[in-house]
Amino acid sequence: MSTVLSQRKLAITLWRQTWPMAIGVLALLGFQLVDSAFVARLGTAPLAAQSFTFPLSFLIIGIQVGMGIAIAALISRALGADEHARAKRLTSLVLLAGGAVIGVLSIGLWLFHEPVFRLLGADNTALSYIRIYWGPQLCSAWLGAVLYFIYSVFRAHGNTKLPGKMMVLSSVANLVLDPLLIFGVGSWEGLGLPGAAWATCIAFTLGLVITSQALIRKQWVSNVGLLDEAKHSWRPYVGIAAPAMVSQLMPPLASMLTIAVVAGLGDTQVAAWGLASRLETLSLMVILAMTMSLPPWLGRCYGAGDWGQIQQLIRLALKVAVIWQLGLGVILALGAPWLAMALAGTPNVQSELTLLIRFLLPSYAALGVCMLVVSAGNVLGWPLRAMLLSSARLFVCYLPCLWVGSLLFGWWGLAAGAAIGNLLAGLTAWAVLVRILSRPQRQAGYNG
Template sequence: MAIGVLALLGFQLIDSVFIARLGTAPLAAQSFTFPLSFLIIGVQVGLGIAIAALISRALGAGDAPRARRLSGLVPALGILVIALLALGLWAGQEPIFRRLGAAPEVLPRIRAYWGPQLIAAWLGAALYFGYSLFRAHGDTRLPGTLMVVTSLTNLVLDPLLIFGVGGWSGLGLPGAAWATVLSFLTGLVVLGTRLLRTAWLTVEGLAGEARRSLRDLLGIAGPAMVGQLMPPLAAMLAVAVVARLGEAQVAAWGLASRLETVSLMAVLAMTMSLPPWLGRCYGAGDWPQVHRLMRLALRVAVAWQLALGLCLALAAPWLAGVLAGTGEVRADLAVLLRWLPPSYAALGVCMLVVSAGNALGWPLRSMLLSAARLFVCYLPCLAAGAWLGGLPGLAAGAASGNLLAGLGAWALLRRTLASPRRNAIDESSKNIA
């Protein structure tokens, strides 16, 4: 999964690197779409969490027929939800992007890119739900392999569709989105073919399963989606703060956001692969194994992210020169890279605790922790830093917010795991109420 996540996030960064060669304006136009893209991803991840948690719990409890019914029910619902969300974001795009601070002359560039990007987001969500099915059944090899395949496909198509080939001048900024569409379609064909060969799906008894599982589904997916929707909301507010500093700063922030997801690939891989394992332990009542898994995951996250973050901070000028297209954007990106990557060790702790809570029956606590990370720690520190010190202050404030969130998550995990079964039962009662 780490290799797959690196490939998947890497091609998103590659998109930005190619677009940066078109100039600051196209890169800034793409950066304005990031918060809304994160919004779609937040909904799909929340539904994916429910898919993996419910199916893995059913398998851990030995209820294979219910696992097959859930495997057919939840992904179909998720695909419909993402389609409706994409239509709504297309219809309301102009007032949304104006609210984010996009200038009138940037809106036509955004509009040309946003349509194919929404199609890509819908196809990517369908692919992600398929990945969740395989992960819930203990197969991480196929999702990881397909992430690499789609990444390589995008890498080949990006320069062809953006810059053209031969006498064709290419599509420019929209070409990056169409490359993603074709890449995800390739992955869906392969995944669908493999899924049809399994015995994981059934269409029998879906109506009864929907009535039976609706409360469990909402109890997990509801708080998880709210928790996943808060980061894009925070990202929108962060972009609005950065937009007051200038267009070059927005472009640098967009590149730093892409690099953030790539540098967190080990943590993201654990947030994908750990919950199904924890869910089986939850279904079997094996809490000692839960303790062992969480200790190991947190140690790996802190050690890896600290080492990687320090390396990225030291290499900030060189890395900014590779990624950014203009001198002003390079200078601003170097400032961000000196502050942000080392703080991702604390951010990784928070991400793992949130992910574990959704699998172990504490979805409300996970949602509240996500809210505290973003709106109590991250955004206030970021805004205060930007007000006091411009872009360097903004970077220092964001790093401080990540550190505070990590410390708070660690304290919450220690307190919750002191009596895990009672906490899970108490929270289930709250969900029912």
Template sequence: MTLGVLALLGFQLVDSAFVARLGTAPLAAQSFTFPLTFLIIGVQVGLGIAIAALISRALGAGEMARARRLGSLVLMVGGVIMALLALVLWWAQQPIFSRLGADAATLGLIRGYWAPQLLAAWLGALLYFIYSLFRAHGDTRLPGKMMVVTSLVNLVLDPVLIFGLGPWAGLGLPGAAWATVLAFGSGLVIAVSRLRRQDWLAIGGLRDEAAYSARPFLGIAGPAMISQLMPPLAAMLAISIVATLGEASVAAWGLASRLETLALVVVLALTMSLPPWIGRCYGAGDWTQVRQLLRLALKVVVIWQLCLGLTLALTAPWLAQLLAGSPDVRSDLTVLIRFLLPSYAALGVCMLVVSAGNALGWPLRAMLMSAARLFLCYLPCLWLGAWLAGLEGLAVGAAVGNVLAGWVAWKLLRRMLAVKSAAEGKKTVLLSRERT
């Protein structure tokens, strides 16, 4: 999953790197769309969390027929929900981007890019739901391989569709979106053909299963979706703060956002692969292994992110030169990399705790943790830093917010596991007395 996520996020960074060669204005236009793209991803990830949690718990309890029915339901319902969301965002694009701070020229660039980008997002969501189904059944190889395949297709098509080939001039900024459409479309064809070979879907009994599973599904998907929607909302507020610092800062912030997801590749892979495993342990009542898994995952996240963050911070000028074309954008991006990347060790802890909370039946606590991270730790520090010291203050404020969020998440996880241990101890004592 790490290799697959690395490939997937790498092609998003490649998109931005190619668009940066078109100039600062197209890159800034693309950066304004990131919060809404994250909004779409947030909804699909929230649904994917519920898919993986319910199906893995059913498999852990030996309920194979129910797991098949759940697989069919979530693919159908998820596709309809994501299509409706894409239509709403296309219809409301002008007021949304205007309020984010885009001027008339930027709105014109966004208009040609937004429709194919929404189509790509919908295809990507369908592909993600199929990946979630495979992960819930313990197969992480196919999703990883398919992420690599779609990334390679996008990498080949990006320069052709953006800049053209031979006498053909290319599509410019919309070419990046159309390359993603073709990449996700090809991946969807392969994934569906592989899914048809598995006995993981059912046709009969879907109505009864929908009535039976709607409440537990919404109990997980609702808080998880809200948790996933809060980062896009925070990203919208953050980019409105960055927009006050100028176009170059917006462009640099967009590149830093893409670099952030790439730098967090191990964390993202763990948040995808760990919950199904934890869900099976939860279904089987094996809390000892749950604790061992979480301890190991947290150690990996902290050590890896600190080493990677410090290395990238030291090489920030060269990395910024590789990604950005404008000298102003390179300068701002260097500052953001130096302060933000090392703080992702703490951010990774928070992300892992939220993911584990959803898998362990604590979706409300996970949602509250997400809210505290963004609206009590991250955004206030971001705004205060920008107000006090411009872009440098903004970078420092964002880093401080990430560190605070990681510390709060760690304290919350320790408290939740302590409560569970106490409950297990009482249960063991009661069973012992009953036997006596």
């Protein structure tokens, strides 16, 4: 009976930690999907141009998420060991370093954007749209990254409500600004495609102002002893951040390769794939929320040496992931024609998007398992295994199946191959997790 109560308490706590982030992720990803839906009304060419930018945008997001994982892991471990002064120093350091790294990356992506997009398959028409969109989009990416780092600090302290609220607020602001800046109002014709990026810039700036003030009020930052702390902490930070960033960079690299394959099938397919990519992240909102709320909790357990609760938490999270994601995937697959009609602007794109939804959405249950295992591994002392698992998911399971399917059966084969790749990735992650949890302290805690 006590075990049942313990599991029930864990489930309630997991729910309380996860639901604010789930609502926040839903709002954040929802506005990205709506953003693409607005752009789709401009025509297939602007939507295809925006879709070409997704892999590089995911590259920035991958680096910021990898750094955010390290931020949450180190601060939560310090808090679990009652080292509150160190947690404040770490907060100041990682915010400064993270903003600088993303800033330098954004500048580099602007300077070399034309040859990169040509390699991805963008033609002159797409490049004409990309040139006017990419600058403000990089600005919004930098603002979003710094905001995400602040969210990571709050999550490390066990506060998921403020990040969730701020995601909703910034999403609502973007939703209001999108049609105004894209299509204009009254006699003003609007900015077209760049208006979508400028709307996001304004929304993220609003979020930064509010969260920065909250961070200062809570006195979670310190400028005392930063140099000594940097000398002491850079190795453990890099030890977590480097494999985590490599893991997070694998999806953008895979996305670049995927968009190159899709580009060979035509602009209509590129536009449909871009919408499906937005829909993928939205449908995975609960999984993404758990990858944000669960690691800090696991980090505090890690700092306290509580491996029994770590095992219970991981098993509970995986059960929730499979049941929720499979149910949602089946429902959305059944409603695929109506969902595609709501998102896509032309019948051809709607038809191609419908096929993707039917194949891909149910397979995200397996993808969710893999994502949670990788997320847990980064904070529990086996980031190298997490990195290898993330690489295997994409380059052993997903991309080969997608490419072979496309080669043999065209668009239909590409969709089916991607779904099969997700299933294989989930089964692989489960097998790795079972092996590690059978010897947790030796396998997970100390071997990396």
